[in-house]
Amino acid sequence: MILKAKLGIAPIAWSNDDLPQLGGDTPLSTCLAESRKAGFSGVETGGKFPLSSAELRPQLAEYDLQLVSGWYSGTLLDNDLESEIAKVTPQLQLFKDCGAACLVYGETAGTIQNRQDVPLSQRRRLTESEIQRYGEKLTAFSDYCAEFGVPLAFHHHMGTAIEDERDIDLLMAHTGPSVGLLFDTGHLVFAGADPFSILKKHANRINHVHTKDVRAEVLAALDWQRDSFLDAVLKGVYTVPGDGCINFDRVVSELAETGYQGWFVVEAEQDPALAPPLEYARIGYASLIKALAQANYVLTEGEDE
Numbered sequence: 001m002i003l004k005a006k007l008g009i010a011p012i013a014w015s016n017d018d019l020p021q022l023g024g025d026t027p028l029s030t031c032l033a034e035s036r037k038a039g040f041s042g043v044e045t046g047g048k049f050p051l052s053s054a055e056l057r058p059q060l061a062e063y064d065l066q067l068v069s070g071w072y073s074g075t076l077l078d079n080d081l082e083s084e085i086a087k088v089t090p091q092l093q094l095f096k097d098c099g100a101a102c103l104v105y106g107e108t109a110g111t112i113q114n115r116q117d118v119p120l121s122q123r124r125r126l127t128e129s130e131i132q133r134y135g136e137k138l139t140a141f142s143d144y145c146a147e148f149g150v151p152l153a154f155h156h157h158m159g160t161a162i163e164d165e166r167d168i169d170l171l172m173a174h175t176g177p178s179v180g181l182l183f184d185t186g187h188l189v190f191a192g193a194d195p196f197s198i199l200k201k202h203a204n205r206i207n208h209v210h211t212k213d214v215r216a217e218v219l220a221a222l223d224w225q226r227d228s229f230l231d232a233v234l235k236g237v238y239t240v241p242g243d244g245c246i247n248f249d250r251v252v253s254e255l256a257e258t259g260y261q262g263w264f265v266v267e268a269e270q271d272p273a274l275a276p277p278l279e280y281a282r283i284g285y286a287s288l289i290k291a292l293a294q295a296n297y298v299l300t301e302g303e304d305e
Contacts, residue, residue, distance in 0.1 A: 008042035008068035010267035017047040038281035041301040045070030053097035067098040077109035113159030135174030153182040153208035165193035186212025203258035213244030242287030252291035
């Protein structure tokens with residue numbers, strides 16, 4: 001079986017929506033131009049992206065880029081299903097019009113990922129019964145996304161109610177097959193989870209991949225009783241593949257063994273003044289190209305390849 005892969009990148013390396021001081025003045029055109037210059041064929045959305053396909057599609061076409069996906073700030077944990085569906089539908093329409101592979105769903109009800117005044121230890125935690133009830137709503141919501149034509153990829157994320165291996169295991173156990181799992185190496189390692197354990201247990205649910213690396217020395221030095229998630233970002237906990245402690249040759253190889261095909265997205269938030277985005281995008285691209293070649297992936301760019 002020939003496995004096909006595409007390489008995309010997220011705009012968070014150029015402009016961080018939660019920390020406007022990081023690249024807040026960088027125009028979207030710079031992000032798009034440098035994403036393509038680094039070799040990537042697709043991008044995920046961010047706060048500076050247009051919200052209509054009439055505006056977005058020409059901008060992407062100008063730089064020969066595809067729309068990979070993008071973050072959706074879900075609040076289904078506290079919100080009712082009907083309201084959440086109404087909230088997401090315009091974004092689903094945009095993504096469908098632009099050919100996005102999936103919707104990246106992050107649960108932001110009660111999140112501290114954007115709160116610099118709240119330490120890592122104080123994130124929201126759910127009981128199994130709470131996750132079960134949440135899973136029922138999330139499955140119905142995900143069924144709607146799938147019927148709309150934009151599958152859901154659930155993003156486990158530091159500072160949210162679904163953060164570590166236990167949370168992910170319970171969520172997968174209490175949701176239906178329409179709830180895909182976004183596999184994010186950096187968030188898993190940060191949360192103390194074993195990425196390869198997650199791969200082994202939930203390979204059949206993984207429908208999107210974020211390749212984020214971790215600086216082990218920064219992670220080890222964090223004080224979870226004092227440091228927030230945003231503090232960790234500012235200290236440089238995240239970086240691109242090939243610049244941290246994660247073995248991406250093994251990550252890609254084991255993803256290949258599961259039969260995963262699709263996008264591999266570099267998504268590493270860090271200070272662009274300390275980590276020039278184009279330079280680091282090229283480091284991430286080179287690392288992934290090497291790993292994909294070793295795992296016998298065929299790199300594609302066209303939408304129908």
